[in-house]
Each structure stands twice: as structure tokens, then as C-alpha cells.
Amino acid sequence: MESARSVSVIIPTFRKREFLDATLSSLGRQTYAAEKIEVVVVDDGADDGTVEYLRSLDTPYTLVPIGHKTNKGRAAARNTAVRAATGDIIVFVDDDMRCEPDLIEQHVRFLKEHPGVVVIGNAITAPELGRSTVFSYLDAMGVHRLPAGAVSPARYFVTNNASVERRHLLEVGLFDETFRTYGYEDTELGFRLEDDAGLKFMYCAKATAYHLHEQTLDEVLAKRIGSMRPLLRLLAKHPDRACELSADVLLPPAPGDSAGVALRKLLIALSTNRLFYTLVKWVAGAVWLRGLSRDVMVYLIACQYRRGLRLIAEENGA
Numbered sequence: 632m633e634s635a636r637s638v639s640v641i642i643p644t645f646r647k648r649e650f651l652d653a654t655l656s657s658l659g660r661q662t663y664a665a666e667k668i669e670v671v672v673v674d675d676g677a678d679d680g681t682v683e684y685l686r687s688l689d690t691p692y693t694l695v696p697i698g699h700k701t702n703k704g705r706a707a708a709r710n711t712a713v714r715a716a717t718g719d720i721i722v723f724v725d726d727d728m729r730c731e732p733d734l735i736e737q738h739v740r741f742l743k744e745h746p747g748v749v750v751i752g753n754a755i756t757a758p759e760l761g762r763s764t765v766f767s768y769l770d771a772m773g774v775h776r777l778p779a780g781a782v783s784p785a786r787y788f789v790t791n792n793a794s795v796e797r798r799h800l801l802e803v804g805l806f807d808e809t810f811r812t813y814g815y816e817d818t819e820l821g822f823r824l825e826d827d828a829g830l831k832f833m834y835c836a837k838a839t840a841y842h843l844h845e846q847t848l849d850e851v852l853a854k855r856i857g858s859m860r861p862l863l864r865l866l867a868k869h870p871d872r873a874c875e876l877s878a879d880v881l882l883p884p885a886p887g888d889s890a891g892v893a894l895r896k897l898l899i900a901l902s903t904n905r906l907f908y909t910l911v912k913w914v915a916g917a918v919w920l921r922g923l924s925r926d927v928m929v930y931l932i933a934c935q936y937r938r939g940l941r942l943i944a945e946e947n948g949a
Contacts, residue, residue, distance in 0.1 A: 638663065638735055639718030639797070640670040640692075641790075642726050643708035646677045648684060650727035650843050657840075658724075659691050663735040668692035671712040672726075676702035704811035709790065713800055721797045723790035727844040729757060737838035738794040749799075749821070749830050751783055752792035752838035765848050768928040779836035786876060788821030788832055792840040795824065803827045807868075814858030815865045818876075822869050848931075855932050859939025 640658060644651050651672070658670055670692055674681040676699045685696035697711055713721060722738050724730065734752070741750050751774045756766040773787040803823040810816035824830045866873050 635667075636720055636739055637667050637718040638669070638720045638722055638739060639712075639716035640668065640722045640724055640735070641709055641712040641716065642670065642672045642724055643675055643705045643712065644672055644677070644681060644726035645675045645702065645708075646679055646681075647726045647844070648679070648681055651681070653843055654724065654726055654728050654730065655688065655690065655694070657728075657730040657732075658735075660732050661692075661730070661735050662733045663739065665691040667718075668735060669695055669716065669718060671695040671697065671716050673708040673712045674698045675705070675708040676700060704808065704816075705813075706806035706810045706816040707808040710805045710808060713797065713805055716797060719797060720794055721800060722794040723792070724840060725791040725842075727842060728754065728791060728840040729843055731839040731841075734792075734838050734840055737835055741833070741835040741838065742794060742796070745833055747830055749788060749824055749832045750794040750835050750838065751787060751789070751832055752794070752840060753834075753836045754789070754792040754840050754842060757841035757843050760843075760845050763848075764928065765846055765851050769842075769846075769851075774834040777834050779834060781834050783832040783834050784875070785821040785825040785832055786818055786872070787834075788817055788824070790817040791842070792838065793817075794838075795830070799824060799828045799830060810861050810864065812857055812861055813854050815861040819865050819868060822872060852931055852935050855935035856939040856942070859936050860943060862936070863940075863943070 642651070642654065655670065655672075658668070659665075661668065670690070672685055672694070674685075674696070682696050682698040685694060688694060695715060697715060699708065699711065709723070720739060720742060722735060738750055738752065742748065753774075755770050755775075760766065773789065774781075774783050777783060777787075800820075803820070806816050806820050810819065821832065825832070862876075866876075
């Protein structure tokens with residue numbers, strides 16, 4: 632077992648004590664040496680007794696509870712935790728994940744075998760939640776498109792199950808705390824880890840954690856409307872990444888659009904009418920059409936981004 636390096640597990644939380652308890656319990660069953668593990672949990676202004684609850688726990692690892700007085704967003708919560716951390720290696724985990732017993736061991740081993748990388752672990756839906764169009768889509772996205780051990784695009788970096796050396800996070804300046812709402816704060820950090828620190832990203836399929844929070848189709852789609860704002864912030868900081876993110880086709884027509892981009896923008900605009908959207912959303916819930924789940928979900932999510940963009944334009948008087 633690799634037990635030489637110290638590890639800080641970073642968990643931002645906000646009103647998810649039931650799931651958080653399962654996450655912390657799973658971290659108490661790790662094969663990695665407990666004396667080398669600290670878990671830093673930042674309660675992001677929930678004011679629901681989470682910090683007091685954390686202080687009452689008896690854990691085999693060192694538990695560091697921190698509370699924000701107000702809600703600052705997940706980027707700021709993770710930054711608070713990283714600054715307080717003492718481990719050489721940072722493992723990011725969300726507050727609704729159940730970690731396999733060898734999760735930390737797998738992350739540490741992979742980092743030793745592949746120096747200079749950011750590790751993206753295998754985050755999948757907990758089997759007890761069953762299958763749905765939403766779960767089938769989520770479990771097939773990002774690094775799940777890649778074979779185990781593959782080099783990954785930086786855009787696949789998500790912080791529900793990932794690891795990196797702490798010094799690299801400090802080198803690039805941690806998360807951008809202007810990302811206060813849901814979405815893209817981890818993608819933006821990933822781009823800087825690649826561009827500024829020269830790191831590459833790799834998929835460690837053996838580092839597994841299960842997502843415990845059931846998400847309905849309506850919840851997933853509602854999040855995408857709100858995430859248009861942070862996506863625009865991301866594109867403003869990294870305009871050269873728009874095509875890589877397939878975000879160029881979501882923006883309004885522009886004089887510099889290629890013929891292909893212009894056509895795709897037109898097709899998306901024509902297909903986002905309410906009647907067609909409602910029909911496709913019904914298809915998303917039809918079990919017998921689950922084989923179409925990815926294409927259906929991609930369409931529905933694109934519609935939500937477009938709606939989010941329209942709402943922003945209306946707010947700005949456009």
C-alpha cells in the first residue's frame with residue numbers, strides 16, 4: 632500500500648447532511664493509512680448545525696470542519712478548504728458520494744505512477760438508484776467515453792472525484808471565486824492547470840465513487856438554464872475553448888461564423904420551439920426509447936442553454 636504521502640480530502644457542503652454522513656462514513660473505511668488522511672469539510676453558510684454535527688463525530692482520520700458565515704459558492708468553499716489543508720495531495724469529493732474503500736489508495740498510486748497529471752476518478756450513479764434516461768446519460772459522459780488510463784481533455788475535469796498535488800493548485804491560483812452559481816468553476820480551473828501549470832489529465836477507472844443524490848430530469852434541465860451565466864464567464868476567460876466545449880453553436884449568429892457553425896446555430900434555433908421540446912422531453916422519459924438517451928439529453932440541454940441565454944439577454948434589455 633502507498634502510505635508515504637499525506638492526503639487532504641476536500642468536501643464543500645450545503646444542506647446535505649444525510650448524504651454527507653454517508654460520504655464521511657465511506658472515507659472512514661479506506662485502505663489507505665488513516666493517519667495520513669485529513670478530511671476538510673466546508674459548510675458553505677447553511678446555518679443548519681452542520682459544523683456542530685461535524686465537530687461531534689469521531690473519525691479514524693483527522694476531520695477539519697470549517698463554516699462560512701454566508702453562502703459564497705462551491706469555488707470559494709473549495710478554496711477555503713485547500714488553503715486550510717496540510718496534505719501533499721488534494722482529493723476532491725462531493726458531499727453526496729460514497730467512496731469505494733480503495734479510492735484514496737488508487738488516487739495516490741496513480742499519481743505516483745503518472746507524475747505531473749491531474750487524476751479524474753470514476754464517478755457513477757449508485758446502483759441502488761436504478762437506471763433512468765438521466766443516469767444513463769450522466770454515466771456515459773466525460774471520461775466515461777474513454778478507456779481506463781487514457782489521457783483526458785481538460786474539459787472533462789470535475790471535482791466530484793479527482794485528485795492533484797496541492798502545490799499545483801496554489802501555483803495557478805485555486806478556483807475563480809467569481810463563479811458563485813452552479814457550473815463550470817472546475818472546468819475553468821482545469822483549463823488553467825493545463826495551460827499555466829502544464830499538467831495533463833488522466834482517467835483512473837479504479838478510483839470509484841458512487842453518486843447518491845437522485846436527480847430528476849426536471850432538476851437536471853433546470854440547472855442547465857442557470858449554468859449559462861457561468862458558461863459565458865468561462866468563455867470570456869477562455870474564448871479559444873468555445874469550439875472544444877461545443878458552446879460556439881449556442882451563441883447568437885456572428886459575422887465570423889463558418890458555414891458549418893452558422894448552419895448548426897440555425898438548426899438549434901429552429902428546433903428549440905416549445906412543442907418540439909415538449910415532445911422530445913416526453914421521449915426522454917420513455918423506457919423503450921432509452922437507447923436514444925444521449926442524443927435526446929444533448930438536445931434538451933442545448934435547449935436549456937439557449938433559454939438561459941435568452942433570459943440573460945432580456946435582463947440586459949437586448
